[in-house]
Each structure stands twice: as C-alpha cells, then as structure tokens.
Amino acid sequence: MNWQADGWLEGARWLPSPNFGERPAGEAVSLVVIHSISLPPDEFGGTWVEDFFLNRLDPAAHPYFATIADLQVSAHFYIRRDGRVIQFVGCDRRAWHAGQSCWCERANCNDYSVGIELEGADSQPFTAEQYAALWPLLDALRARYPITAIAGHSHVAPGRKTDPGPHFDWAAVAARHANLALPAEVSA
Numbered sequence: 001m002n003w004q005a006d007g008w009l010e011g012a013r014w015l016p017s018p019n020f021g022e023r024p025a026g027e028a029v030s031l032v033v034i035h036s037i038s039l040p041p042d043e044f045g046g047t048w049v050e051d052f053f054l055n056r057l058d059p060a061a062h063p064y065f066a067t068i069a070d071l072q073v074s075a076h077f078y079i080r081r082d083g084r085v086i087q088f089v090g091c092d093r094r095a096w097h098a099g100q101s102c103w104c105e106r107a108n109c110n111d112y113s114v115g116i117e118l119e120g121a122d123s124q125p126f127t128a129e130q131y132a133a134l135w136p137l138l139d140a141l142r143a144r145y146p147i148t149a150i151a152g153h154s155h156v157a158p159g160r161k162t163d164p165g166p167h168f169d170w171a172a173v174a175a176r177h178a179n180l181a182l183p184a185e186v187s188a
Contacts, residue, residue, distance in 0.1 A: 001140040007091030009140060012077065017053045017088040019074035019096045024111050029091060029145035031113035032138065033098050035075060035153045036120035036163040040064050044081050044119055053078070053088045072096065075115040077137060083129030085137060091145070101156040103149065104181070109156045114141055122165030131169065135176060142177075149181035 002010045023029075039048035040062045051057040052068065059069035075097040078086045089095040097115030101108065116137065120126050141147055150173055153161040170186040 001136060003140070003144055005090075006093060007076075007144070009077075009085075009087055009091075009137075012085040012087040014087050015050055015054060017074040017095070018055060019053065019072045020089040021094045021096075023092070023094045027112050029112060029114055029141075030148045031103055031109060031156075032141060032147055032150045033101075033109060033113045033115045033153055033156055034150065034164045034168065035097060035115060035117045036122070036126075036165055036168070037078075037117045038119060038121045042121045042123060049078060049117070049119065050086065075117040077115070078117045078119065079130050079133050079137070080119050081127050081130065083127070083133040085133050091141070098153065098156055100160070103151055103156045113156075114145070118164060118168075120164065120167075122162055122167070125167040126164075126169070131172065138173075138177065147180065150177060151183050155183040 004010060008014060037049055038044055039052060041064060048057065053074045055072060057065050057069045059066040074088045074095045076087060076089050076091050076095045091114050094110050095115050096110060098109040098113060103109050118126055118130050153163045174182055174186055
C-alpha cells in the first residue's frame with residue numbers, strides 16, 4: 001500500500017470529509033483507535049455512515065438520524081462489512097473520532113491517533129473480509145507512522161463508549177502486533 005500527500009492511502013476509496021483539523025505542531029501519530037458504527041443502529045448497508053461523516057445525513061430518513069444529524073464527526077477510515085475501505089481524512093490531519101478521550105494519561109486522543117471505524121455493532125461479530133482489510137491497513141499505518149499502541153474507543157472513552165464491542169478479535173491484534181501497547185485486558 002502506497003501513501004499520497006497528507007496521508008491519503010492508495011487503494012482506499014477517498015471521500016474527503018469537512019470534519020477535520022490540523023494536528024498540534026510536532027504531534028506524531030502514535031495510536032490507532034478501533035471503533036464500530038452502524039446507521040441506523042444495528043443495521044448494515046446503505047450510505048448512511050458515509051453521509052454522516054460528510055455532513056449530509058438526512059434527519060428525516062430515520063428517527064435516530066434526527067438525534068445525530070447536526071453532529072460533525074469523522075474517522076480516517078471506514079471498513080465496510082464486505083471489506084471495502086473508505087478514507088475520509090488524510091492521516092496527517094486530525095479526524096474527529098474519539099471525542100473526549102484519554103490513553104495512558106494523555107488526553108485528546110484525536111491529536112495523536114488514527115481512527116478506524118468498522119461497520120458493525122456490539123451485538124454481532126465482524127466479518128472475515130473486514131479483518132482481511134484491517135490487517136494490511138494496520139501494517140501500512142505502522143510503516144508510515146511511529147505507532148506505539150492500538151486501543152478501542154471503549155478504552156479511550158470508558159463509560160462513554162462501548163465500541164468496538166465484545167466481538168472484536170483482540171487476540172488476533174495481540175498476535176499480529178505483540179510489540180505494541182494494547183488495552184490491559186488484552187495484554188493480560
């Protein structure tokens with residue numbers, strides 16, 4: 001996988017989101033935050049997540065959408081159930097994915113992390129196609145940035161978020177990236 005200017009990855013579908021900012025000067029990307037998302041909740045398919053990250057979610061299309069349509073959020077990457085990878089923000093920039101967050105006593109995870117959203121829900125396992133896309137994506141990120149840790153949204157925003165949920169294969173992450181800091185319950 002090759003990188004383009006500003007941290008855009010070749011091979012991903014690019015849908016530039018307006019929801020991003022500059023990273024603080026001199027801040028290296030050292031953390032990957034794994035998320036899961038489905039819109040409407042627990043439903044897969046369609047373009048609702050893309051619309052959400054592009055600020056074009058129709059609040060009238062589903063009752064839940066009216067509660068989130070005014071939010072401005074994004075992630076760097078989104079991996080669909082079939083393994084397709086979509087990129088919304090160049091990784092050299094700060095996506096708005098972690099919100100109020102802290103990892104290893106460092107606040108504001110968006111400043112130093114890349115966010116990867118998996119199309120999913122806490123109630124269901126992820127697909128083999130999603131993992132087949134996730135592994136080379138993590139390898140590409142590690143080749144470009146000094147990644148030292150991988151955590152879930154639930155680990156950087158405990159009590160506020162539960163994703164990527166109980167079905168995410170942390171054991172596979174630990175096996176592939178044993179030299180990285182992982183959430184305590186994973187590395188224990």
